[in-house]
Amino acid sequence: MSEPFVGEIRQFPYSFAPHNFAYCAGQLMPIQQNTALFSLLGVNYGGNGTSNFGLPNLQGRAMMHQGNGPGLTPRAIGESDGAATVSLIQAEIPAHNHLMTVKIGAPVNIAVTGTGGYLTVSEQSDGTTRQNAYSNLTNQLVPLAPTMLSLSGSSAAHENRQPFLVIPFCIALFGMFPSRN
Template identity: 40%
Template sequence: MDAFYGEIRAFPFSFCPENWAYCNGNLLSFAQYQAIAAILGTRFGGDGKTTIGLPNLNGLIVAGVGAGPGLTTWAWGTTAGSEQVTIVSSMYPSHTHAVTAMSGASASRTASPNTAAPLSCLSLLNDGTTNQKTFDISPVAQGDLMPMAATSLSPSMGGGQAHENRQPVLPLSWCMCVSDAVWPQHP
């Protein structure tokens, strides 16, 4: 299997073949792996004198370097993203909700049990038991409706917990060819 120094492949088994090493962030001996050191430098760790770092692909996906029209620009060796995200209100797009409420004399109307046929405005009262009752509430005249500030009506929502933010994955063994390989010629 001819491979280039520094070539990364995914393998469908639980080990890296001979001359290959896991892409798990391990440090290799600079003296023993000079070809890899020449290709990678210290981009993925190591001090560049006694050690050289391999990329750490544990739990990550691989993306191409550079950018395309309308795509994010990715630089060599950078990582981004998060497995879990907590959404906060500042992340929501700006929007409004129309809310109307009763004011004046109509605001003090009371409900009475609906003993007749259903009328124009019905409500279902749930008292916490299985005894749900239908109540008739007289319709409110249009003049009795009044816009209200949404800030006074906004209930608290959510629990502040993070949610999983991960695309479907298929874990494989990501390995880099570190010895007994072909030197990659730059065109």
């Protein structure tokens, strides 16, 4: 491994941070023992700036560059955004239908749709459709149970992260000081 730059962030597949590296887990570091790193990071990731400063917290996050691109909102150094889980509200779910197909007795497919809270029956055989083909069944139609087509999800949050592989980010505490051109 070549000598890193101070503040360089790398990923390591180990269960520990290598020598002269620290996990990017948002921890506070003393300025007195890490003056070179503090001169590069400042308090962009936390700390009081007099006795300590914070390292970036990349646990469960993806790195993103500062600034902005066409059609994107500006991002500042040290800013975190997004959420690991999200609860959708009804306005965010597109309108859609749930169709079901049932069989009654003989092997004839019946398409059943909800109309006015009741099931309507239309037989589909040989490419023809006849509304209420089984008129003797209309007296057997019953109202749909309210829970059958109600909202679901119980406002529970769903996973919102892109696919990931857990490999920790580590930052170099010591090494070559980067030149400022």
